[in-house]
Amino acid sequence: MKTLRFALIGCGLMGREFASAAARWLHLTNLDVRPEIIAVCDTNPALMQWFQDRVPTVRFASSNYQDMLENPEIDAVYCAVPHNLHGQLYVDIIQAGKHLLGEKPFGIDAAANAQINAAIAANPHVLVRCSSEFPFFPAAQKIVQFVQEKRFGRILEVEAGFWHSSDLDANKPINWKRMVAINGEYGVMGDLGFHVTHLPSRFGWLPRDVRAVLSNVVTQRPDASGKLVPCETWDNASLLCAVEHNGYEFPMNLSMKRIAPSQTNTWFIRIYGTEFSAEFSTKYPKTLRTLPYSSGAAQAWHELDTGSESAYPSITGGIFEFGFSDAILQMWAAFCDEASGSTPKFQCATPSEAAFSHKLFTAALESQKNRRVVQL
Numbered sequence: 082m083k084t085l086r087f088a089l090i091g092c093g094l095m096g097r098e099f100a101s102a103a104a105r106w107l108h109l110t111n112l113d114v115r116p117e118i119i120a121v122c123d124t125n126p127a128l129m130q131w132f133q134d135r136v137p138t139v140r141f142a143s144s145n146y147q148d149m150l151e152n153p154e155i156d157a158v159y160c161a162v163p164h165n166l167h168g169q170l171y172v173d174i175i176q177a178g179k180h181l182l183g184e185k186p187f188g189i190d191a192a193a194n195a196q197i198n199a200a201i202a203a204n205p206h207v208l209v210r211c212s213s214e215f216p217f218f219p220a221a222q223k224i225v226q227f228v229q230e231k232r233f234g235r236i237l238e239v240e241a242g243f244w245h246s247s248d249l250d251a252n253k254p255i256n257w258k259r260m261v262a263i264n265g266e267y268g269v270m271g272d273l274g275f276h277v278t279h280l281p282s283r284f285g286w287l288p289r290d291v292r293a294v295l296s297n298v299v300t301q302r303p304d305a306s307g308k309l310v311p312c313e314t315w316d317n318a319s320l321l322c323a324v325e326h327n328g329y330e331f332p333m334n335l336s337m338k339r340i341a342p343s344q345t346n347t348w349f350i351r352i353y354g355t356e357f358s359a360e361f362s363t364k365y366p367k368t369l370r371t372l373p374y375s376s377g378a379a380q381a382w383h384e385l386d387t388g389s390e391s392a393y394p395s396i397t398g399g400i401f402e403f404g405f406s407d408a409i410l411q412m413w414a415a416f417c418d419e420a421s422g423s424t425p426k427f428q429c430a431t432p433s434e435a436a437f438s439h440k441l442f443t444a445a446l447e448s449q450k451n452r453r454v455v456q457l
């Protein structure tokens with residue numbers, strides 16, 4: 082069993098998810114590498130203490146991320162910090178020669194993303210991947226398989242989205258994800274968008290143009306003291322794209338919403354084709370819907386209850402349900418597997434896939450501003 086010694090930079094919501102995944106590594110079978118979190122870094126000491134109290138392998142803690150980069154015992158970094166810090170921190174981590182799983186959107190904007198990509202190009206020995214866990218849901222893995230098998234015939238249309246609902250409450254206090262200076266001009270696209278574009282870009286379905294309609298629904302929110310302050314970021318984004326594929330064109334409708342009534346964390350993908358259609362939504366996390374079609378046959382959806390089987394085998398019985406933290410564990414298995422030199426069973430999102438999302442979101446901002454279709 083090889084050990085990959087990690088520093089965690091950013092001890093917030095996602096940092097804790099990684100600690101939990103690393104702590105239940107025994108869940109995975111037939112994997113000869115494991116992560117060990119030996120160092121934590123956050124500008125808020127109370128958050129580091131949570132890890133020091135609960136993760137026995139943590140031996141280093143610092144509020145200065147440079148200390149993580151200078152530590153020769155650290156092989157790899159998970160960096161889960163606000164978007165305005167991605168550019169500087171990711172570049173420094175890569176230049177320090179540490180493998181990196183970075184969080185989306187992989188740079189606050191296209192310029193920051195380009196800096197990260199330049200650092201990657203200059204350090205090809207470093208493995209750099211972007212966090213994106215939803216494709217590891219078993220039903221999503223089946224859809225990946227269907228695309229690889231070219232089951233769909235001619236693609237008629239693709240819809241993908243990621244929808245949240247809690248911002249419907251106009252009294253929900255503001256946080257950094259609703260501030261342009263920290264979250265970025267992309268608004269909801271920077272926060273939720275990469276989850277939506279990851280699989281389409283993995284499939285090679287890169288839009289040739291986009292018409293975006295972006296909405297800022299709640300323009301003020303209370304701050305911590307209750308005072309109303311501007312809430313400038315886009316809440317919802319609908320991107321209608323034209324995709325050229327195999328000599329024909331099909332529409333792709335990508336949506337990211339912070340205000341989608343009733344949807345708590347709904348990630349979905351639907352692919353309609355002349356010979357086969359398939360859809361999966363985390364709203365029904367074990368349900369895979371498919372519709373095979375041949376000339377003259379009935380057009381009937383089939384529903385399959387998927388079990389727990391994802392890319393990496395685990396101890397969970399095949400019929401048991403799979404959830405968010407299982408997807409996170411699978412993503413970490415894929416990252417550690419690849420960092421240890423193996424070919425991962427499903428590769429984590431790549432920097433070029435993240436770069437493509439920046440191109441699309443930048444075009445979407447221009448489309449909204451000028452109310453026109455923008456070529457990519």
Ligand SMILES: NC(=O)c1ccc[n+]([C@@H]2O[C@H](COP(=O)([O-])OP(=O)(O)OC[C@H]3O[C@@H](n4cnc5c(N)ncnc54)[C@H](O)[C@@H]3O)[C@@H](O)[C@H]2O)c1
Nearest residue numbers: 091092093094095096122123124125161162163184185212
């Ligand atoms: N993959 C997913 O499903 C998912 C879900 C939520 C968030 N995210 C992404 O994860 C990243 C972090 O989001 P979060 O929800 O965990 O945010 P968070 O606010 O909960 O955590 C961010 C942490 O970074 C710390 N921090 C700020 N400046 C720092 C610095 N200079 N050095 C070290 N630490 C610093 C903050 O104190 C905070 O604890 C973002 O890029 C976000 O888009 C991904």
